[in-house]
Amino acid sequence: xxxxxxxxxxxxxxxxxxxxxNCTYSNSASQSFFWYRQDCRKEPKLLMSVYSSxxxxxxxxxxxxxxxxxxSLLIRDSKLSDSATYLCVVILGTGGFKTIFGAGxxxxxxx
Amino acid sequence: xxVVSQHPSWVICKSGTSVKIxxxxxxxxxxxxxxxxxxxxxxxxxxxxxxxxxxxxYEQGVExxxxxxxxxxxxxxxxxxxxxxxxxxxxxICSARGTSSVGGHEQFFGPGTRLTVx
Numbered sequence: 727x728x729x730x731x732x733x734x735x736x737x738x739x740x741x742x743x744x745x746x747x748n749c750t751y752s753n754s755a756s757q758s759f760f761w762y763r764q765d766c767r768k769e770p771k772l773l774m775s776v777y778s779s780x781x782x783x784x785x786x787x788x789x790x791x792x793x794x795x796x797x798s799l800l801i802r803d804s805k806l807s808d809s810a811t812y813l814c815v816v817i818l819g820t821g822g823f824k825t826i827f828g829a830g831x832x833x834x835x836x837x
Numbered sequence: 838x839x840v841v842s843q844h845p846s847w848v849i850c851k852s853g854t855s856v857k858i859x860x861x862x863x864x865x866x867x868x869x870x871x872x873x874x875x876x877x878x879x880x881x882x883x884x885x886x887x888x889x890x891x892x893x894x895y896e897q898g899v900e901x902x903x904x905x906x907x908x909x910x911x912x913x914x915x916x917x918x919x920x921x922x923x924x925x926x927x928x929x930i931c932s933a934r935g936t937s938s939v940g941g942h943e944q945f946f947g948p949g950t951r952l953t954v955x
Contacts, residue, residue: 758942769930769946770881813881817942823934825871825944829880 727752729826730816736832743804747831749797749814756826757819759790761799764811764830773799773812804835839865841933843947850921851955858916858950860931866911867933871944872904875928887914921954928952 732749739745751759759776774781776788776797787800797814814828840863850856860870872884885901887893887908895901905917914933918925928951932944 760943767928767951769949770932771946772943775943815943823942825883825934825942827881827883 728829729753730814730828732812732814732828732831734829734831736834738834738836739804741804741806741835741837743835744800744802745804745833746801747799747812747814747833749799749828751795751797751814751816751826753816753818753826754795755819756795756816757823758817759788759797760815760817761786761788761797762813762815762827764813766810770813801833804833806835806837809833809835839863839933839935839945841867841931841945841947843931843950845950846948847951847953849953849955852922853920856918856921856952858918858929858931858952860914860916860933860947862912862933862935862945865933865935867914867935868911869934870908870914871932871934872906872914872916873930873932875930875949881930884916918952921952923954926952926954 730751761773762770763773764770776790778790781788785802789798811830811832813830816826818824842861844859873881884899885893885895887906889908893906908914930949932946934944
């Protein structure tokens with residue numbers, strides 16, 4: 727079983743749609759959680775951190791459920807520019823804070 | 838967010854030559870830097886983790902004699918691909934993590950180096 731699992735997609739949605747991504751992690755020692763966004767042929771960029779209390783930034787909302795060991799990202803009112811691959815990232819609290827990347831979920835927003 | 842630069846952004850070289858890629862954290866001190874490789878339409882693959890002043894830790898399957906990593910200062914790490922071959926053609930991305938041990942665990946990525954070996 728992979729340490730961090732994501733639905734690879736692709737998710738094809740129309741502009742204005744709401745789309746949700748889920749990510750599960752296997753190591754209960756995981757300490758920090760992030761969502762990154764990677765555009766084609768570009769480097770990943772930090773989108774937002776994820777907290778148990780939830781974290782909202784404009785149209786983006788991230789949630790963490792420690793009991794079920796999953797993380798979610800909700801995008802409301804999708805824009806064409808949201809098309810990208812969204813990477814779920816988990817940092818273990820042991821062993822030097824090892825970073826584990828999910829394989830990513832591809833999103834295509836169409837007009 | 839913090840800024841990480843990478844140089845060169847792209848390089849084309851002949852088979853058998855060595856290529857050096859630099860990764861710099863511009864506005865923070867990076868105790869740990871990471872080197873990744875990404876093939877088209879595939880996910881990031883961690884190659885090695887380097888801590889300033891110590892030897893890099895390589896992931897399984899990554900040849901340390903082929904991919905030489907030096908992390909001589911808190912703002913600079915270099916990756917040298919020795920005797921490059923066409924199968925080494927890929928997108929190489931570095932990332933850096935700051936000195937904070939409480940929170941601030943996020944990594945900031947350089948813009949990547951696209952290597953093409955002919």
